[in-house]
Amino acid sequence: MPAEAALLAHRRVDDVLAYDGGRPIRVSEFLADVQALAATLPAQLYVLNACDNRYLFTVALAAALLRGQITLLPSSLAAATVQTLALGYDGLYALSDKTDLPLPTVEVARLGKEPASNVPSVPAQQIALILFTSGSTGQPVPTAKTWGSLVYSAVSEAQALDLRPHSPLAILGTVPAQHSYGLESTVLLALHNGFALHSSRPLFPADVCAALEQIPRPCLLVTTPVHLRALCALDTPLPPVDLLLSATAPLTDDLAREAEERFAAPLMEIYGCSEAGQLAARTTTRSPEWRLMRDIRMRQDGTGTWVAGGHVPAETLLADVIELRADQRFVLIGRTADMVNIAGKRTSLSYLNHQLNAIPGVQDGVFYLPDGDESQGVVRLSALVVAPGLSLKHLRAALSLRIDAAFMPRPLNIVESLPRNSTGKLTREALLDVVGQLRRSAP
Amino acid sequence: MSSNQLSDAPGQTPEEAELASLVVDTLGLETVPAAIAPEAPLFGEGLGLDSIDILEIALVVSKKFGFQMRADDADNQKIFSSLRSLNQHIQLCRTK
Numbered sequence: 001m002p003a004e005a006a007l008l009a010h011r012r013v014d015d016v017l018a019y020d021g022g023r024p025i026r027v028s029e030f031l032a033d034v035q036a037l038a039a040t041l042p043a044q045l046y047v048l049n050a051c052d053n054r055y056l057f058t059v060a061l062a063a064a065l066l067r068g069q070i071t072l073l074p075s076s077l078a079a080a081t082v083q084t085l086a087l088g089y090d091g092l093y094a095l096s097d098k099t100d101l102p103l104p105t106v107e108v109a110r111l112g113k114e115p116a117s118n119v120p121s122v123p124a125q126q127i128a129l130i131l132f133t134s135g136s137t138g139q140p141v142p143t144a145k146t147w148g149s150l151v152y153s154a155v156s157e158a159q160a161l162d163l164r165p166h167s168p169l170a171i172l173g174t175v176p177a178q179h180s181y182g183l184e185s186t187v188l189l190a191l192h193n194g195f196a197l198h199s200s201r202p203l204f205p206a207d208v209c210a211a212l213e214q215i216p217r218p219c220l221l222v223t224t225p226v227h228l229r230a231l232c233a234l235d236t237p238l239p240p241v242d243l244l245l246s247a248t249a250p251l252t253d254d255l256a257r258e259a260e261e262r263f264a265a266p267l268m269e270i271y272g273c274s275e276a277g278q279l280a281a282r283t284t285t286r287s288p289e290w291r292l293m294r295d296i297r298m299r300q301d302g303t304g305t306w307v308a309g310g311h312v313p314a315e316t317l318l319a320d321v322i323e324l325r326a327d328q329r330f331v332l333i334g335r336t337a338d339m340v341n342i343a344g345k346r347t348s349l350s351y352l353n354h355q356l357n358a359i360p361g362v363q364d365g366v367f368y369l370p371d372g373d374e375s376q377g378v379v380r381l382s383a384l385v386v387a388p389g390l391s392l393k394h395l396r397a398a399l400s401l402r403i404d405a406a407f408m409p410r411p412l413n414i415v416e417s418l419p420r421n422s423t424g425k426l427t428r429e430a431l432l433d434v435v436g437q438l439r440r441s442a443p
Numbered sequence: 444m445s446s447n448q449l450s451d452a453p454g455q456t457p458e459e460a461e462l463a464s465l466v467v468d469t470l471g472l473e474t475v476p477a478a479i480a481p482e483a484p485l486f487g488e489g490l491g492l493d494s495i496d497i498l499e500i501a502l503v504v505s506k507k508f509g510f511q512m513r514a515d516d517a518d519n520q521k522i523f524s525s526l527r528s529l530n531q532h533i534q535l536c537r538t539k
């Protein structure tokens with residue numbers, strides 16, 4: 001791998017790097033915005049990038065890189081999580097287009113005046129970011145990513161999706177740039193293959209369609225099953241795209257087929273995790289088998305399934321039960337017991353249990369995932385808690401400071417005790433028994 | 444208009460009550476619809492909804508009231524800030 005990698009791969013300064021609404025932003029304008037912002041950053045090592053606007057996120061990421069600063073991307077911006085992060089990372093400040101964080105914040109805006117033409121290079125070994133995942137011990141676990149590995153990963157992704165670098169492609173995403181999938185498949189995919197990204201992150205299906213109409217073909221929609229379901233529920237025709245990408249949660253074959261038909265485009269899925277990054281892709285309606293990305297290898301042993309090679313920083317254990325097939329293809333069987341995926345966000349049940357039990361006054365508590373069918377809507381976690389003297393309202397408020405809103409239990413039930421056995425273990429059977437009793441006695 | 448004696452949430456209009464039931468049913472919340480105070484926050488401390496919930500609400504609202512939610516109709520935060528503001532927006536935009 002070369003010692004340095006350019007900030008971006010676009011070949012000409014008047015190439016389009018982004019669309020702000022319908023308005024193109026060229027490489028020369030981006031470079032000017034980055035340089036201008038970089039000059040205003042305080043001299044700190046760590047910065048939290050909380051920009052909602054995808055273009056501004058990218059400017060902020062690049063500015064931090066040029067100043068040799070490491071961008072932190074926690075999986076949640078819950079107040080207590082951010083405050084704890086600040087304790088561990090000296091001098092942490094935020095770069096954001098909003099102002100609601102409990103950190104000193106530099107507001108990100110377009111500050112460039114004259115178009116610039118110099119494309120900086122960044123050392124491949126420079127640590128560009130740290131992503132955090134919920135560890136089973138209750139502390140967020142950091143994974144550092146070098147600039148070189150991010151560049152490599154972006155080029156591997158284009159290959160896996162059969163996209164030709166430097167051939168025009170406009171990318172619209174409904175997923176945040178702060179999370180692994182959005183970061184890789186919108187920001188990095190655009191920067192390192194000469195593509196363009198749309199600055200917004202539309203939520204409602206009507207807004208997704210409006211944004212798609214603002215970008216030229218060919219275009220890629222980077223999204224999730226929840227959004228695809230909402231889009232397919234529209235009565236009106238959907239704007240055509242050239243490729244659909246889905247990740248973060250399992251996609252049913254039916255929804256995949258429907259999306260392909262409605263958007264008149266092939267649909268691919270990406271599989272990966274924050275620790276290792278994106279790992280594999282598949283064309284869902286053609287085959288359930290995943291194909292590993294460039295140079296990534298998978299092996300299995302008594303502990304589980306490991307990945308290494310390519311852009312994966314170190315051999316990483318996967319949180320899924322995998323059936324490895326010939327030619328390093330695989331299918332997903334299910335999740336290992338501790339990991340859950342709620343509305344496309346992944347966490348560890350042990351991590352959540354730690355957060356719950358850390359609330360003063362809570363004697364015992366457990367999160368669980370009820371059996372449920374995703375086609376009826378997102379299945380949410382439930383929790384049982386033993387906390388004499390605490391109200392539900394108090395518990396919810398305390399919990400909401402510690403965990404992402406997606407994982408808030410519905411319902412949260414206060415009980416007198418948890419049915420632990422003589423060794424202190426709580427079996428799922430005993431748990432569901434208690435839940436069943438609660439339901440039967442509910443008004 | 445009847446009110447649940449146990450509820451400390453005053454003055455839901457009939458439309459707000461209907462919307463409260465729709466929200467509770469759609470999202471599988473344990474809250475009793477009549478107990479949702481019309482001006483209480485839907486995010487964070489109130490009902491604790493997240494953006495996926497907003498999307499799911501928008502989906503049922505479009506089916507039931509016949510219009511599509513848009514982020515730039517007005518400030519999104521404001522529309523979803525309470526049951527009352529959400530209902531006001533629906534009454535303004537409904538076609539069914």
